[in-house]
Amino acid sequence: MSPTAIYFSYAIGLIFAIGGLIFLIALDENRYLFGIPYLVLGIVIVGGVRASQRRGHRRAPEDAEPPPDPPQV
Numbered sequence: 001m002s003p004t005a006i007y008f009s010y011a012i013g014l015i016f017a018i019g020g021l022i023f024l025i026a027l028d029e030n031r032y033l034f035g036i037p038y039l040v041l042g043i044v045i046v047g048g049v050r051a052s053q054r055r056g057h058r059r060a061p062e063d064a065e066p067p068p069d070p071p072q073v
Contacts, residue, residue, distance in 0.1 A: 001052060001053075001056065006049060006053065009045060009048075009049045010046060010049055012045060013042045013043075013044075013045030013046035013049065014042065014046065015042070016038050016039075016041045016042030016045060017038075017039055017042025017043055017046065018042070019038050019042070020034075020035050020036065020037070020038030020039025020040070020041070020042055021035070021039060022035075023035035023038055023039075024036070024039065
């Protein structure tokens with residue numbers, strides 16, 4: 001995953017999470033109807049990006065075994 005995609009994904013997740021918190025604080029009647037889903041969606045996006053980065057670091061090419069040599073003809 002490119003660094004731009006990572007930053008963009010974090011930004012989108014944070015926008016949703018912060019927007020959900022603002023909805024929970026600012027709205028009167030429908031605060032839970034709008035706030036909770038946005039907050040959960042933001043947390044899921046940020047958590048997914050972090051999990052993806054951890055998986056990518058575990059599968060780093062320097063840690064992987066080199067491919068076998070091709071057969072000699």
